[in-house]
Amino acid sequence: MEHPSQTLRNRWLETLLPLAETRGWGSDTVSEAASLAELNEGEQALAAPGGVNDLIDHMFNRAADAMLVELATHDLSDLRMHERVAVGLKSWLRQLDPYRSAVRKASLRGVLPNSVTAAGGTVWAIADAVWEAAGDTATDYNRQTKRGLLSAVIPSVVLYWADHPSEEALDAHIEKRLGQAMRVGKAGSKVVKPVLDLFEKVSP
Numbered sequence: 297m298e299h300p301s302q303t304l305r306n307r308w309l310e311t312l313l314p315l316a317e318t319r320g321w322g323s324d325t326v327s328e329a330a331s332l333a334e335l336n337e338g339e340q341a342l343a344a345p346g347g348v349n350d351l352i353d354h355m356f357n358r359a360a361d362a363m364l365v366e367l368a369t370h371d372l373s374d375l376r377m378h379e380r381v382a383v384g385l386k387s388w389l390r391q392l393d394p395y396r397s398a399v400r401k402a403s404l405r406g407v408l409p410n411s412v413t414a415a416g417g418t419v420w421a422i423a424d425a426v427w428e429a430a431g432d433t434a435t436d437y438n439r440q441t442k443r444g445l446l447s448a449v450i451p452s453v454v455l456y457w458a459d460h461p462s463e464e465a466l467d468a469h470i471e472k473r474l475g476q477a478m479r480v481g482k483a484g485s486k487v488v489k490p491v492l493d494l495f496e497k498v499s500p
Contacts, residue, residue, distance in 0.1 A: 304343035305354050307333045312351060316398035321348050352402045353418045359391035360425040366391075367429040378478065380430035381446065382470050388426065389457050400458035403451070423447045445477040 312321075312329035319325045326348050330340050344350035366387050372380045392399050423446035427439075434442060456469045 301342045304335060304339050305351070306358075308335055308340070308343050309351050309354055309358075313355070313395045313398055316401060317395055318397070320401040321352065321398075323348070326351070355392070355395075355399070355402065356418055356422060359388050360422050362391040363388040364425055364429055372431065377430060377432070378474050381426055382467070382474060384426035384429040385450070385453060385470055386466070387429070388422065389454075396458055396460070399454065403454050403458065419447045419450050420444075422450060445480060449473045449477050 308330055311333040312326060315325050315329055335343065344354075346353075363384060367384060370383075372383060375383065420443060423443045426446060427434075427442055432439070432442060452473055453470055457466055461469065
């Protein structure tokens with residue numbers, strides 16, 4: 297059963313997204329959406345104690361949950377691991393597609409890791425979900441390395457996707473960025489460690 301705070305957060309976000317498409321995530325827009333969703337101050341505090349950042353995080357995390365549901369019905373066993381990761385990323389973006397403009401406006405404050413405590417934790421959670429969908433069973437350092445490297449890739453992919461590239465161009469961009477991440481991973485722990493230091497502190 298869905299927690300009451302989750303129900304309220306969904307109601308608020310679903311009302312807010314169409315407004316954020318054209319107006320962004322400003323406080324006036326967020327407040328108007330709360331009013332339209334008929335949320336009083338107590339319900340707003342329960343739904344998103346961190347305010348707009350919680351709602352942005354919820355948008356991205358909800359898309360990750362939908363991605364996991366979608367890919368659970370697909371057989372990815374014939375694909376190589378990096379191909380499965382690419383499929384996961386594209387599925388996650390597909391869940392966000394109806395509100396691409398809102399995602400672009402949110403990306404500067406909700407996906408890009410310019411705030412380690414907020415954005416970094418969200419990106420890490422998304423990377424973890426993508427690897428889970430890909431069937432990754434790595435543990436310990438290898439597991440953290442994979443998620444740290446993918447966390448560094450996701451912001452670039454989101455901003456590129458937000459500009460409405462062709463399907464072929466998006467595929468090429470994702471392949472390029474994943475290839476770069478794989479090369480960094482193969483370079484060894486001295487190169488990987490700075491990435492992990494950024495994200496491990498905020499991982500769930």
